[in-house]
Amino acid sequence: MKVLVIQQRMGIGDMVIFLPYIHAISNKLKTKVSLLVKDNSRASDLLEKDYHIQEIITLSRDRKMHGHHDGFFGFFKLAFELRKKQFDEVFIFNSSLRYKLLAKFAGIKKIHQYPLFRKKDNLVASAKNFTESIIQETIPSEPILYPNGSEVEKIKKNLDLNYKRICIGLSASGPTKRWDIQNYLNLCKEITKTKKCKFYLAGGKNDIELINQFKKTKLWNDCFSFEMLSIKETLPYLKNCNLYIGNDTGWLHIANALNIKCVALFMDSPVLTYGNYSKNIHCIIPEGETMETTVHDTLGKDKISFEKVLTKSLSLLS
Secondary structure, X not given: OOEXXXXXXXXXXXXXXXXXXXXXXXXXXXXXXXXXXXXXXXXXXXXXXXXXXXXXXXXXXXXXXXXXXXXXXXHHHHHHHHHHHOOOEEEEOOOOHHHHHHHHHOOOOEEEEOOOOOOOOOHHHHHHHHHHHHHOOOOOOOOOOOOOHXXXXXXXXXXXXXXXXXXXXXXXXXXXXXXXXXXXXXXXHHHOXXXXXXXXXXXXXXXXXXXXXXXXXXXXXXXXXXXXXXXXXHHHHHXXXXXXXXXXXXXXXXXXXXXXXXXXXXXXXXHHHHOOOOOOEEEEOOOOOOOOOOOOOOOOHHHOXXXXXXXXXXXXXX
């Protein structure tokens, strides 16, 4: 049996959140599944060692309609590509008519999909309810990533166990979702007053200016930056961390899926969706807001309590 899963949402965080349901489908059907995902999901990096995954198929679509699979002709190009793979069954994690028609033109006989034309949903609840209704099993919402085991052990052998290892998630998808870099610098300085620490700076090439702020301080002697690493290369380092502290970004969800405790700062994104699905995620929200009111356009980056972040971080490191 050949099974396709379509997960068209953008970003690393969404990709990670869908993993429990993708794994459940694979386990129930006793077969590896192929994924149709966008390149910015970084699925190829994240899932290289995942034994549930047969193949990653890149969905080339973007908001500017410049993708290989965009438009009328792009639709049929993709349908033709999928038809050649001869899938028997497909699970579509969205409510778009486009993808239902795609599955039909691709010759897939057994099609499972969200109800058509649904406009708003809770990312986690929708995926969970959809998958559970099909496989008739309860699915925990905790995602699992599988890093390269030999690389994890290689890094572990060289660690000084007298130090706590903290991943600092200073990256973000936009400035309104990013706690000020000076707050992270001050936080690291406060933590080092009571604990020996190594800091792993989770940021890429677009975060060089933020990482450079660490390079200007004495903290840099105990820092390691991810700026030149691929996502795949960072996984073994993250797996060896004791704690993640940072913004609601892809790194948060990666750390969580590696079973790392996380202090997650939600200032301009829906915490009930992205912070409430795992026991590892401990959410800090803006002062004066609630879990229900912390959503997109909350704009609360200046209302995150430094003391709350510090206190929660120290308690999780104890």
